[in-house]
Amino acid sequence: MTTVTTVTGAAERESVAVSELSRDPEGVVARVATLGRLRITDPGAPDLVLATAAHEAYDVEGLTVVARLSLALMRQDGAAAALLPALVEVYPWARHLGVDEGSAFAGELLAALAEVTDPGAGDAVRRVITSWRATAATNVAPEPPTDPPRPPNGA
Template sequence: MSSTADDHVTFSDLSRHPKEVAERATRLGRVRVTHRDAVDFYLTAADRQDLRDESLSAASRLFLALLKHDRSARTLMLAMPDVFPWVRHLSEQEAKEFTVELAEVLSDAAELDADPAVRETLAGWRATARIKADPAAYRAAQVPTEGDFGEVDFGV
């Protein structure tokens, strides 16, 4: 969903004008509520969120069924570069592993509300492709290291 000024309200607006904000959320489908001291959140009609959940569940079940009937994941692997252009930097085996893992975490997100796993999977495989896209960086990354390098940024 693209973002426009109409689909953003402040937490103060929500507090002062809850009925108007709820009507706007109903009309637009959802509104993003910004809060300067906390994370933003969305105000969404429950039936709309239920439809989104059903869509994710149907898509994940379709992907898993394709993998069940085609263990090589050929059908999905053919589509992967269109969706994730960076997959071309992965080996054929890595691309297959990514495809299977993504289908599995999408299923977990749909069935178990395990949404962060999707972002982590995408970030991890994208990072692998990024490092492999630069041969010098890839060689350097293969040198053994020691110690703790801190928190990992999963920005996708």
């Protein structure tokens, strides 16, 4: 039995159960060739994605264009000041970063994006975002009390 999942958004995504891959590998490969990408689901394991090399190349090309355009825009006068509000729009937690921290986050993110075509670049971008999200969470965490709580009067 084939499990088909549709995800709303820019593109529809289909998926098949891993059992379908073992039962009908040629049919699954044909679907990958037609769709460009197909998610393989297994209830006991993380999903896998099969993609054609051409589809993957289009994804890398799109990321490269976005990264290069972002870097070029950042070189324009006044762009750094505009980037901080944009970061907060994309990452609402970034509002908890100070100005210097926000600038550092932007710089690290842009540096990681500049390497988007290198193997492992996605991991570098994810590490930057995860690290700065943790910093923002630390900035809003309540400080532990310095004195132990006192019992109420009369207790």
